[in-house]
Amino acid sequence: MTAPARTRTSAELIRAEEPVLAHNYHPLPVVVAGAEGAWVEDVEGRRYLDMLAGYSALNFGHRHPDLIEAAHRQLDRLTLTSRAFHNDRLAVFAERLAALTGQDMVLPMNTGAEAVESGIKVARKWAYDVKGVPDGQATIVVAAENFHGRTTTIVSFSTDETARTGFGPFTPGFRIVPYNDLAALEAAVDDTTAAVLIEPIQGEAGVVIPDDGYLTGVRELTRRKGCLFIADEIQSGLGRTGHTLAVEHEGVEPDVVLLGKALGGGIVPVSAVVARREVLGVLRPGEHGSTFGGNPLAAAVGTAVVELLETGEYQRRAAELGVVLRGGLASLVGKGVLGFRARGLWAGVDIDPAIGTGREVSERLMREGVLVKDTHGSTIRLAPPLTITSGELESALGTLEKVLAH
Numbered sequence: 001m002t003a004p005a006r007t008r009t010s011a012e013l014i015r016a017e018e019p020v021l022a023h024n025y026h027p028l029p030v031v032v033a034g035a036e037g038a039w040v041e042d043v044e045g046r047r048y049l050d051m052l053a054g055y056s057a058l059n060f061g062h063r064h065p066d067l068i069e070a071a072h073r074q075l076d077r078l079t080l081t082s083r084a085f086h087n088d089r090l091a092v093f094a095e096r097l098a099a100l101t102g103q104d105m106v107l108p109m110n111t112g113a114e115a116v117e118s119g120i121k122v123a124r125k126w127a128y129d130v131k132g133v134p135d136g137q138a139t140i141v142v143a144a145e146n147f148h149g150r151t152t153t154i155v156s157f158s159t160d161e162t163a164r165t166g167f168g169p170f171t172p173g174f175r176i177v178p179y180n181d182l183a184a185l186e187a188a189v190d191d192t193t194a195a196v197l198i199e200p201i202q203g204e205a206g207v208v209i210p211d212d213g214y215l216t217g218v219r220e221l222t223r224r225k226g227c228l229f230i231a232d233e234i235q236s237g238l239g240r241t242g243h244t245l246a247v248e249h250e251g252v253e254p255d256v257v258l259l260g261k262a263l264g265g266g267i268v269p270v271s272a273v274v275a276r277r278e279v280l281g282v283l284r285p286g287e288h289g290s291t292f293g294g295n296p297l298a299a300a301v302g303t304a305v306v307e308l309l310e311t312g313e314y315q316r317r318a319a320e321l322g323v324v325l326r327g328g329l330a331s332l333v334g335k336g337v338l339g340f341r342a343r344g345l346w347a348g349v350d351i352d353p354a355i356g357t358g359r360e361v362s363e364r365l366m367r368e369g370v371l372v373k374d375t376h377g378s379t380i381r382l383a384p385p386l387t388i389t390s391g392e393l394e395s396a397l398g399t400l401e402k403v404l405a406h
Contacts, residue, residue, distance in 0.1 A: 010043050028366050028373075035062035038388040040371065051372045051396050053385045055203070056235045056346075059262035060308060061387035067265035070304035071297065079297045083289060089299035096306045097274060100244060101257055104277040108270070108294035108302075112234040112260030113149030115271035118288065119197070119230050119258050120153065122273060124173075125282045127194030131226060138194040143179035147204030148197070148232055160204075180210040182217040189221065195228035195256070196221075200246035203235040206379045207341045207348030215250040228255040228279065234271070238262040239386055241344035242319030244309055249343070255279055265305045270298045314386045318344035324390055325382065328397035336404030345386055351378040355404060364403045370396050 008016065010031040030048065034041045038061055041047050053059060060067060074089070081087045094106040107122070109115050120140060127138040142148075144159045155163045156170035164170070177184040179202060189196065200215055202208040222229040231254040236246035238259065247254060256279055260271035273280065292298070308314060322344040329340045329347060338350040351361050358374025365372055365380075372380050384393060 007043060013043065028362060028371065030366055030371065037061045037063075038385045038392055046369070048366065048369050048371045049384075049388075049392060049396050051370055051382050051384045053383050054266055055261060055373075056238075056240050056383055057261040057264065058266040059239055059386050060265055060305070060314065061385035062266060064265060064308075064387070066308060067267055067301055067304050070300050071265075071267050074297050074300035077296070080292065080295045082291050083294060087294075087296040087299070089296045089303065090294045093294075093299035093303045093306070096303060096310070097259075097263075097272060100306050100309060101259075101274045102253060103257060103274040105275060105280040107273040107275075107280055107283070107288075108298070109260075109273070109290050110269045110271055110292050110298070111149075112258070112271050113151050113154060114290065114293075115234065115258045115260050115273055116148045116154055116197075116232060117151060118273050119195075119232075119256055121288060122256065122275070122280060122283065123195035123197075123228050123230060125287070126228065126279050127192075129282050130278070131194070133192050133194065137192050139173050139175055139190075139192045140194055141175045141177060141185060141188045141196045143198050143202070144176050145179055145202055145205040145208070146199060147202070148199075148234075179205075179208065180214050182214065182221065185218065186221055189225045189227060193225065193227040195230045197230040197232065199232045199236060200249075201236045201241065201343060201346070203346075203381070204375060205348075206350070206375050207343070207346055207381060209341050209343055213250070215247055215252045219252045219254070222255075230254060230256040230258065232258045234258055234260040235383075236346070238305070239309055239314040239318050239344075240346050240383070242322055243315055243344075246343070263302050263305055264298065265301050267301050268298050270302045270305075272302075318386050321345055321386075321388065321390060321393055324393050325397070328394065332397075332401055332404065335401065342382075345382075345384055345388070347382040348375065349380050349382060349400075351380060351404070353378045361403060365399060368399045368403060370399045 013031045031043050032040045033043045039047055040050050097106050124138045127133040142157045148154045153171040157174035175188045177188045231247050233245050256275040264270035326342045336352050336355050338352055340349045358378050358380045362372050362374045374380050
């Protein structure tokens with residue numbers, strides 16, 4: 001009789017990845033084998049509180065029962081048709097997502113980067129067909145320190161040299177201005193401008209929140225100048241900040257909203273461009289597409305995500321627990337924390353460099369059973385699932401205090 005295969009340890013699995021996986025990530029040395037709610041478990045059975053939630057892809061926690069049930073039901077019926085045919089799940093997904101976001105039409109895609117690329121294409125097509133920009137001359141204005149994805153076009157307008165170096169030549173047609181600077185934005189927009197593309201809150205930059213009135217100013221400026229306002233809500237949207245969309249903090253309605261991450265419920269990649277009819281209506285058959293975009297499994301899970309958000313429960317939880325998060329972080333300022341920026345259940349925390357880099361602090365937290373991720377320098381990001389309890393959140397903050405003290 002053949003003996004059962006021995007389960008490899010975390011250390012063995014990490015070593016096994018080294019020769020066979022491209023080295024485009026530098027993960028924390030934890031090997032997750034199971035998860036539920038706000039908790040994950042490694043192959044040795046150690047439990048960790050997940051304070052990253054897949055960069056907001058797991059807004060509803062790991063294996064939310066409603067989302068798992070929706071996926072199981074659909075797996076037993078139909079998973080893929082391609083868009084060569086209609087499927088019975090896509091219409092309801094598009095209807096409910098458009099209603100949730102206050103828009104008219106939906107362009108379903110898969111990953112966040114695909115949503116951004118699709119938004120860029122739609123904005124350029126709109127500029128040529130509707131605004132009358134001469135062919136090939138459309139420009140898009142973006143903000144410095146942005147993060148919109150990793151494709152060659154998107155890194156063309158990144159200011160992160162790690163993301164750019166070695167990947168040129170770059171795609172033309174973009175103008176970069178400082179974030180949170182309306183005067184610079186005004187100076188950059190002209191008759192060739194198709195759109196202003198910004199994150200309402202810059203996530204990868206360290207959860208950078210603009211001044212009150214900035215988003216309102218962007219909306220007013222784009223209307224006055226006759227160009228589109230595209231809000232990248234891939235990380236900030238779908239409940240994370242205490243509203244369905246982060247732009248709602250200023251009551252702003254963009255022309256185009258880009259969604260992803262949480263839209264797939266942590267189960268399948270689902271993204272979308274949602275926009276006014278006169279914007280998305282410029283696309284004609286054959287001009288854009290995706291084999292997997294809008295597939296029945298994605299539509300079923302995406303609809304279940306929308307149903308969770310329609311109740312308002314998760315937006316309220318993010319707002320209420322955000323008070324706990326801000327209060328806990330405020331108590332750590334001067335005790336290893338230099339400062340922080342937080343909105344809802346999302347925070348960028350600047351650690352005193354004398355204590356360690358963001359990576360080092362993340363590793364120390366991991367050893368204490370809390371998972372976070374660093375960004376630039378000594379900044380760490382906190383973005384727990386919206387299902388986290390007040391007690392779990394307070395426990396994570398207590399662990400951070402302990403790590404900073406030692």
